[in-house]
Amino acid sequence: xxxxxxxxxxxxxxxxxxxxxxxxxxxxxxxxxxxxxxxxxxxxxxxxxxxxxxxxxxxxxxxxxxxxxxxxxxxxxxxxxxxxxxxxxxxxxxxxxxxxxxxxxxxxxxxxxxxxxxxxxxxxxxxxxxxxxxxxxxxxxxxxxxx
Numbered sequence: 001x002x003x004x005x006x007x008x009x010x011x012x013x014x015x016x017x018x019x020x021x022x023x024x025x026x027x028x029x030x031x032x033x034x035x036x037x038x039x040x041x042x043x044x045x046x047x048x049x050x051x052x053x054x055x056x057x058x059x060x061x062x063x064x065x066x067x068x069x070x071x072x073x074x075x076x077x078x079x080x081x082x083x084x085x086x087x088x089x090x091x092x093x094x095x096x097x098x099x100x101x102x103x104x105x106x107x108x109x110x111x112x113x114x115x116x117x118x119x120x121x122x123x124x125x126x127x128x129x130x131x132x133x134x135x136x137x138x139x140x141x142x143x144x145x146x147x
Contacts, residue, residue, distance in 0.1 A: 016098040
């Protein structure tokens with residue numbers, strides 16, 4: 001639950017850095033940083049998931065119930081609000097920001113290229129590239145929604 005969300009958001013940041021801040025990413029972003037991101041997503045996601053699961057789980061008549069036993073109704077409501085704002089609204093806003101900036105950067109680069117090569121071929125390639133990015137965005141958005 002939490003691990004998938006952290007992994008998807010790290011993927012957004014990686015694409016965002018590689019496209020929007022290309023010069024910085026080429027100069028400063030190293031492979032070891034990406035390899036360090038993998039255990040961070042697992043540890044961070046599991047820490048978030050375990051922090052609420054352990055306190056609300058109990059075994060009743062041999063059956064394990066998770067996220068059922070809350071200390072108070074206020075705790076449960078606070079968790080629901082935090083969960084929805086973090087894993088639905090927050091990831092959606094992150095998705096819109098990162099891919100929006102990527103599309104703006106691609107369009108800006110395409111307009112510069114169109115000025116240099118005043119042909120319809122450059123415009124066609126630009127539109128195809130934008131379409132490929134949008135096709136990539138749809139599965140990414142679907143993967144970001146927690147199940």
